[in-house]
Amino acid sequence: MAPAAPALEIEGLKVDFLRGTTATAAVREVSLSVALGECLAIVGESGSGKSQIFLAVMDLLAGNARASGSVRFFGNELLSAPRSALDAVRGSKLTMVFQDPLSALTPHLKIGVQMAEVLVRHRGLSWREAEAAALAMLSRVRISEPERRLRQYPHELSGGMRQRVLIGISLLCEPDLLIADEPTTSLDVTVQAQILELLRRMRLESRMGIVLISHDFGLVAGLADRIIVLYAGRIVESASAAQLFSRPRHPYTSALMRCAPALAGVHQERMPTLPGQPPDPGIRVDGCAFAPRCSNASARCRLDRPMLQNIGAGAQLACHHPMPA
Amino acid sequence: MSEPLLRVKNLRVEFSSARKLLAPEAFAAIDDVSFDIEAGETLGLVGESGSGKSTLARALLRLVPAVRGEVRWCGRDLLAMGARELRNERRNLQLVFQDPLSSLDPRMRIGEILAEPLQIFEPSLNERERQARVDRMMERVGLAGSLGDRYPREFSGGQCQRIAIARAMMPGPKILICDEAVSSLDVSIQGQIVNLLHDLQLELGMAMLFISHNLGVVRHISHRVLVLYGGRAVEIAPRDRLFVAPAHPYTRALLAAVPALLPLRSSAAVDPLAGEAPRVDEVSKGCVFSGRCAHAAAECLTTRPILEQISEQHWVACHRWRQLSAPTPAALAPRAPSPPALTPPASLPPG
Amino acid sequence: MSGIWSDSARRLQSNPLAMGAAGFIVAVALLSIVGPLVDSNRFDTLDWANIAVAPGAQHGHWLGTDRLGRDLLVRTLDGARISLLIGLIATSVSLVVGVAYGAVAGFAGGNVDRWMMRIVEILSGLPLIFFVILLTVMFGRGLFLLLISIGSIGWLTMARIVRGQTMSIRRREFIEAAIAGGASSGRIIFKHVIPNVIGPVIVYATLTVPQMILFESFLSFLGLGIQEPHASLGTLIADGAAEMEAAPWILLAPGVLLAILLLAFNIFGDCLRDALDTEER
Numbered sequence: 001m002a003p004a005a006p007a008l009e010i011e012g013l014k015v016d017f018l019r020g021t022t023a024t025a026a027v028r029e030v031s032l033s034v035a036l037g038e039c040l041a042i043v044g045e046s047g048s049g050k051s052q053i054f055l056a057v058m059d060l061l062a063g064n065a066r067a068s069g070s071v072r073f074f075g076n077e078l079l080s081a082p083r084s085a086l087d088a089v090r091g092s093k094l095t096m097v098f099q100d101p102l103s104a105l106t107p108h109l110k111i112g113v114q115m116a117e118v119l120v121r122h123r124g125l126s127w128r129e130a131e132a133a134a135l136a137m138l139s140r141v142r143i144s145e146p147e148r149r150l151r152q153y154p155h156e157l158s159g160g161m162r163q164r165v166l167i168g169i170s171l172l173c174e175p176d177l178l179i180a181d182e183p184t185t186s187l188d189v190t191v192q193a194q195i196l197e198l199l200r201r202m203r204l205e206s207r208m209g210i211v212l213i214s215h216d217f218g219l220v221a222g223l224a225d226r227i228i229v230l231y232a233g234r235i236v237e238s239a240s241a242a243q244l245f246s247r248p249r250h251p252y253t254s255a256l257m258r259c260a261p262a263l264a265g266v267h268q269e270r271m272p273t274l275p276g277q278p279p280d281p282g283i284r285v286d287g288c289a290f291a292p293r294c295s296n297a298s299a300r301c302r303l304d305r306p307m308l309q310n311i312g313a314g315a316q317l318a319c320h321h322p323m324p325a
Numbered sequence: 326m327s328e329p330l331l332r333v334k335n336l337r338v339e340f341s342s343a344r345k346l347l348a349p350e351a352f353a354a355i356d357d358v359s360f361d362i363e364a365g366e367t368l369g370l371v372g373e374s375g376s377g378k379s380t381l382a383r384a385l386l387r388l389v390p391a392v393r394g395e396v397r398w399c400g401r402d403l404l405a406m407g408a409r410e411l412r413n414e415r416r417n418l419q420l421v422f423q424d425p426l427s428s429l430d431p432r433m434r435i436g437e438i439l440a441e442p443l444q445i446f447e448p449s450l451n452e453r454e455r456q457a458r459v460d461r462m463m464e465r466v467g468l469a470g471s472l473g474d475r476y477p478r479e480f481s482g483g484q485c486q487r488i489a490i491a492r493a494m495m496p497g498p499k500i501l502i503c504d505e506a507v508s509s510l511d512v513s514i515q516g517q518i519v520n521l522l523h524d525l526q527l528e529l530g531m532a533m534l535f536i537s538h539n540l541g542v543v544r545h546i547s548h549r550v551l552v553l554y555g556g557r558a559v560e561i562a563p564r565d566r567l568f569v570a571p572a573h574p575y576t577r578a579l580l581a582a583v584p585a586l587l588p589l590r591s592s593a594a595v596d597p598l599a600g601e602a603p604r605v606d607e608v609s610k611g612c613v614f615s616g617r618c619a620h621a622a623a624e625c626l627t628t629r630p631i632l633e634q635i636s637e638q639h640w641v642a643c644h645r646w647r648q649l650s651a652p653t654p655a656a657l658a659p660r661a662p663s664p665p666a667l668t669p670p671a672s673l674p675p676g
Numbered sequence: 677m678s679g680i681w682s683d684s685a686r687r688l689q690s691n692p693l694a695m696g697a698a699g700f701i702v703a704v705a706l707l708s709i710v711g712p713l714v715d716s717n718r719f720d721t722l723d724w725a726n727i728a729v730a731p732g733a734q735h736g737h738w739l740g741t742d743r744l745g746r747d748l749l750v751r752t753l754d755g756a757r758i759s760l761l762i763g764l765i766a767t768s769v770s771l772v773v774g775v776a777y778g779a780v781a782g783f784a785g786g787n788v789d790r791w792m793m794r795i796v797e798i799l800s801g802l803p804l805i806f807f808v809i810l811l812t813v814m815f816g817r818g819l820f821l822l823l824i825s826i827g828s829i830g831w832l833t834m835a836r837i838v839r840g841q842t843m844s845i846r847r848r849e850f851i852e853a854a855i856a857g858g859a860s861s862g863r864i865i866f867k868h869v870i871p872n873v874i875g876p877v878i879v880y881a882t883l884t885v886p887q888m889i890l891f892e893s894f895l896s897f898l899g900l901g902i903q904e905p906h907a908s909l910g911t912l913i914a915d916g917a918a919e920m921e922a923a924p925w926i927l928l929a930p931g932v933l934l935a936i937l938l939l940a941f942n943i944f945g946d947c948l949r950d951a952l953d954t955e956e957r
Contacts, residue, residue, distance in 0.1 A: 045511040046482075144600075158601045159374070188373035189538060193582040193597035215512055218584035259512050261541025263568060263583055270523065271545045273516025277481050386856050415858035427849040432871045441867075445858050492857070 006033040007177045007209045008057070008094075013069035015052045015061065024282040026052040026065070028233035036176060039203060039210040041220035041241070043256070044230035047278040050213050054179045058096050059086055074176070092122040095170035099182040101162035105154040111165055112150030118172050137168040141198060160191035167198060178202075179211040184219065192219075199223060217257055221245065226314075229253045232279050232289035235308055239315035249311070249322040251296045288320070296321040328400050329361040330532050331385075331500060336394035338377070338384045354380040355556040358394075359632070362500065367526065367533040369547030369564070371540060371579070375602035376553040378536045382504045385534075386418055387411060399499075416446045416496035423505035425485030429477040435488050436473030439463065442495040458495070466491045466521060483514040487521070494525060500532040501525075507542060519546055540583055544568055549638065552576050555603045555613035558632060562639040572641040572650055575614050612644070620645055687951040694947030697940040701760075704937060708757035712750050719754040720905040722746060728923050740925040742915065751907055752929045756937070758902060759909040762823060762892045763885040769827030770888075771881050774834025779865050779873070781835070782842025793839065800832050808900055822901050826888050837880055841873035848872075875952040882945030886938040909934045 015027035027049040034040045044050040056067040057078060071078040073094055078086060098104045106114055115137065116130035125133065131150065138146035141164040154162060163183060170178055180199065184192035200223060203210060214220050220227060221241070228238040229250060237250035248254040258272045276293040279285055288294070291301040301320055308318040336359070340352040355377035362368045372378040383389045385396060387404065396403040398414070406414065422428040429438055439459045443450055450458070460470045466487040477485055486506060493501055503522065507515040523546055526533055537543050543550060550567045552560040552575065560573040571577045578598040600617040609615060611626040618625065624644050632640040643649070688694050712719060716736075723737070723745040731740040731748075739748040781792040808825045815821050845851060846869070854864050893910015895901035902908045907915075909930045916927025 045513060160601050188602060189540075190373060190578060190582045190598045191601060193584070194599070196584070197597050216584065221584060256513055259516055261516075261539070261545055263541055263544060263580060263585075267544065267565065271516035271519045271542070273520065274513040275517070277483055277514060278511065388852060388856060412858050412860065415856065418856075420853070420856045422849050422853060424849060428853045430850045430854070430868055430872070441854075441859070442857055445860075445863070489853075492853075496858070 007036050007074060008034045008211075009070075009072040010053065010057070011070040011072075013053060013056060013067065013071065015049065015056050015065055015067045017062070018064045018066060022282065025233055025284075026281055027056070027067075029069075030230070030233075030235055032228055032235070032238070034177060034209045034211055036209050037207050039212060039223050039225050041224035041227045042211060042213045042230060043215065043217060043220060043227060045215050045256075045278055047232060047281055048230035049233040049281075050230050051181050054096065054181060054211065054213065058090060058094070058179070060096075091118060092173035093176045094179075095173075095175045095177070096179040096181065097163070097166050097170050097183050099185050101159060101166050101186075102154060104166055105162060107154055109153075110150065111152055111154065111157070115150075115165070115169055115172065118169055122173050133172065134168075137172055138165070140171075141165075141168045143168075158191075159187050160194060163187060163191075163195055164198065167195070167202070171202065174206065175208055177209045177211065179213070181213045182215070183212075185214075196222060216260070217245075218260055229256070232285070233281065234289070234318065235316065236290065236318050237316065238308075240313070243313065243315060247323075247325060249315075249317050249325065250319050251294045251321070251323060252290050254323050255295075288318075296323075328397065330364045330399060331362040331534075332395075332397040333361070333385070334359050334395040334397070336381070336384060336391055336396065338380050338389060338391050353556055355384070355553070357631075358553070358556075358558050360551050360558065360561060362532050362534060364499065364532055365526070365530045366548045367535055367546055369543035369550040370534060370536040370553060371538065371543055371550055372536075372553035373538055373579075373602055375555060377556040378553050379504055380556075381553070382420065382502050382534065382536055385502065386415075386420060413446075416442070417499040419493035419496070419498040419501050421486070421489050421493050421501065421503045421506045423508055425482055425489050425509070426477055428489050429485060429492075431477055434474055434476060435480075438477075438488065439473075439492055439495060442492060446496045462491045462495060465525075466494075467517075482510050483517060486510060486518050490518070490521065490525070494529075497529070498531060500534065502534045502536070504536045505538070506535075508537060508539060515542060522546065540568075540580065552579070555609075557613050558642065559614065560639075560641045560643075561632070562641075563637075566636070566639050570650070572635060572639065572646045573614075573643050574618050574620055574645075574649060577649075578617075612642075620649055684948075684951040688947060691947050691951065694944055694951070697943040697947070700940045701937065701944070704756055704933070705760055708753045708760065711753040712757075715747070715750050719751050719907065720746060721750075728919075728926075730923070731925050739929045740923070742923075742926050743919065746905075748926065748929055751912060752909070752933060755907045755909040755912045755930055756933060758819075758906065759889045759892070759934070760937075762819075762826065762908065763889040765823050766826040766830055766888040766892075767881050767884045769823070770830030770832075770834045770884060771877070773827075774831035775838050775870065775874075775877060777831065778835035778838025778840075779842050779869055782839035783846060783861065783865050783869055785843075785846075789839070793836075796832050796835055804829050805900075808895060812900055817900070817903060819902075822892065822895065825895070826891055829891070830884060830888060834877070834880065834884070838873060838877055841876055842869050845869055845872050875949060878952065879945045879949040882941050882948065885941050889934070889938075909937075 010033070011031045013027055013030045014025070017024040017026060030049070030053055032040070042050045042053070052061070055061050057071050059078070061067060067079060069079065073089060076085070112131055112134055115134035116127055119125045119130035119133055120127060135146055135150060138149055143149055143161055143164045149157065149161070149165070157165065167183070184195050187195065196219065199210065202208075203223070210223070212220055212223055224241045226238065227241050227244045229236050229252065231252050237244070237248070237253045244253065248257055255274050259274065261271055274293050279289050287302040287305050288297070291297040294301065298321060304320070306318045306320045308316050311317045335357050337356045338354045340354055358381060360368065370378050370381065380389060384391045391404055398418070403414070429435070436459055439462060440455050443455045443458060459473065463470055463473065468484065468487055468491070477488070480488065501522070506522075507518050510518060519542060522533065525531060533546070535543060535546050544564060547564050549561065549563050551558055552567075552573065554575050560567065560571065560576050562571070567576065568580065571580060582597060598617060603609070603613060603616065611624075611628055612618070612621070612630050615621040615625040622645060628644070630642045630644050632642045634640050635646060723741060725745070726735045726737060726741050727745045728743055729735060729737060729741050731738060737747050737749065739752060741747055742751070777792065781789045811821060811825050851864065851868060854868050889908070889910060892901055893908060893914060896903075896908060896911045896914075902911055912930035913927060913934065916930060919926045
């Protein structure tokens with residue numbers, strides 16, 4: 001895929017939560033970019049800050065959160081932008097799909113209304129035209145009985161259908177970038193496969209970029225071009241999917257991959273795991289945040305935080321003692 | 326042949342709903358479910374939404390009422406026990422919940438939470454003895470004794486689950502029911518808890534019913550696996566057989582749907598299973614899976630399949646399992662009908 | 677279980693608004709006990725020379741006198757004492773009875789709950805005056821009877837609130853865990869349910885105190901409660917209302933004091949709720 005202009009560029013993003021005088025760092029420093037037509041996966045666990053990065057991009061952070069740094073969408077700065085500039089792109093060109101479809105949909109409005117609303121507002125269509133477009137989108141996301149769905153309420157739909165509706169809504173204005181935050185976590189495994197298939201198809205049909213946020217490597221395996229691994233609010237490794245799966249360099253990446261329990265192969269008595277737990281975001285750490293749990297850690301790691309460096313072929317790594325190349 | 330530790334026969338749990346008056350046969354959360362668990366073994370219970378797996382766990386503990394069926398615990402009828410006897414028996418049947426934080430009383434210190442089972446079941450212990458037991462158990466699950474003064478909200482999810490497990494272990498249960506016990510934990514922490522449960526089982530000879538939708542985790546910890554769909558048992562098999570040669574089309578679809586780590590194995594090869602789990606008020610006369618099954622025949626739509634044994638400890642409820650099984654080197658049931666196994670193997674769900 | 681309370685107490689103590697409100701209430705209470713003892717006038721001393729005089733220092737009546745020449749400062753303090761006493765005791769009665777009743781009903785559910793609540797509904801529907809008159813006829817007038825009457829009414833709403841809270845707590849997983857853990861119903865109600873519902877209940881209790889005080893003044897106004905020459909803030913206000921145009925100070929002192937007392941209770945109740953909310957991170 002020929003390199004395209006970056007749709008989204010994030011530079012030096014920091015997100016803190018303030019409670020009285022104490023500040024909790026959710027995102028300590030993150031820089032990344034997503035191009036049109038590219039699928040970027042962000043993998044991390046709780047405390048990694050993976051969701052907060054994109055909540056900051058969409059200006060959906062909680063009231064006591066403070067974001068700093070630079071977020072540029074096609075060159076236009078979003079972080080300090082006035083509300084009107086943000087509203088022009090948010091929901092139309094830059095859309096987000098969340099983990100829990102039920103709470104993302106308004107419970108007392110019919111599906112058809114919620115979908116049409118987007119087009120009426122962003123594209124200036126009439127309600128009739130918007131409803132027709134909504135119907136077409138429901139067919140495109142392969143929801144069963146689309147005419148009937150338009151007239152139903154969110155609670156009447158199953159989880160998988162709601163997520164299809166949400167994806168449909170986010171695609172209505174033909175966005176340049178779709179951010180999917182754990183889109184399948186609350187769904188059954190069999191439904192999850194359907195949604196992934198849907199995302200795959202949408203990707204083939206359009207030029208849009210996708211950011212896929214997840215804690216599950218297996219999930220992103222079939223979709224991602226590039227993968228960024230986050231730990232404790234920082235990027236620890238970034239590489240193409242092929243490279244990351246064949247040769248993960250960072251000890252956390254390689255350990256996390258091993259932790260995904262296998263369905264095939266020789267049965268092991270003990271499940272692979274990492275000792276300890278992710279660090280408390282409220283506590284500042286000297287040195288590498290992963291050092292307490294790392295099998296490669298040395299004294300240096302506890303004092304001197306490794307910087308994120310380019311290691312060639314577009315990959316980045318922040319580690320003093322990486323796994324062999 | 327001694328009776329198994331737990332024997333469940335034809336268990337049925339219904340929703341209490343006014344709509345039941347109109348269609349009495351509908352709205353069963355689980356129906357006609359039978360299985361056994363031996364002492365010291367782990368039965369994995371796999372199912373997605375609407376499968377009824379959580380309802381099953383609660384019905385076993387009489388947290389929800391069962392309308393039909395039998396639960397034999399150590400040879401006694403659990404469903405018929407009086408309130409006092411049941412309460413006493415609870416020390417042997419303990420439950421660990423999905424959300425570790427909400428299963429702990431937010432107003433109690435964890436030392437008190439852990440001491441409570443002793444106060445209930447061993448009231449003769451004095452304060453010092455109780456404290457000693459609590460400290461020992463905390464250490465056993467990997468928590469420092471000094472943490473006993475803290476409140477649940479001060480702990481992480483993984484630590485809370487350790488506390489919940491410790492609480493369940495205090496009375497020395499014979500069986501531990503884990504209802505999605507690791508599902509809300511980080512992937513890198515899940516193994517810690519699963520390994521802890523595994524170690525406790527080996528140490529204490531405890532049986533386990535491990536309920537999860539995560540097949541990978543189930544594979545690690547289970548000896549045998551029961552697959553639930555739409556409130557019915559569709560397949561029971563020893564672990565290795567289930568994952569290598571599943572007989573029921575739903576089990577196969579489920580295994581195929583789990584995203585694989587190696588991109589090579591993933592995606593395009595298999596079409597994902599269409600449709601969704603049946604809604605609770607949908608009633609099918611035939612096989613509960615027939616609506617989504619790619620291989621459904623006329624028979625599947627009209628007659629409900631019952632569990633039939635297809636090999637050693639392997640049971641499946643499917644009319645067409647023979648046609649669907651690819652021939653494997655391991656001996657399967659022959660094409661010609663053969664008499665069922667005459668000597669009952671260790672875990673035999675009664676037909 | 678002491679831990680939760682000491683944490684909350686610490687939080688409360690560090691809240692200046694809460695301490696201010698609590699301090700005010702305590703100050704009024706102390707004054708109302710000590711004040712009338714040190715003042716030369718008693719609440720029923722009639723000063724014929726100074727009937728209905730405005731507040732002033734020259735005649736020694738700091739807040740003035742009423743129609744009968746009684747010193748308003750002493751009467752107001754006395755009234756405050758009686759009002760506080762009534763409010764606190766009646767609230768305590770309703771708290772104890774209401775919490776126990778509501779927790780049992782909410783936890784038991786089913787028919788037990790249905791019948792217990794039916795009783796509450798019937799009692800709520802009874803005209804309370806009728807009820808109080810009945811009690812008065814049976815047991816005569818007096819402070820004790822007044823407290824019982826008011827307390828008997830107060831527990832009804834408390835029971836409803838506790839029942840509602842209990843029902844929502846009952847669905848929480850830690851209650852299910854306690855049942856699965858073999859705890860008896862009694863143990864669950866007293867060790868798990870009540871400590872977890874006590875927060876809103878106590879807040880409601882601090883709001884109940886002013887309600888009790890108002891209810892008492894209503895009864896007294898009808899001649900069923902505090903009788904002359906004793907007075908509560910309520911009766912003083914009732915008296916003062918009649919004289920509002922000619923001698924407004926008769927109404928002013930008890931009125932302002934009651935208003936500030938009620939405000940203090942409300943503020944304290946809110947701060948108490950915040951302090952007790954351990955779920956907040």
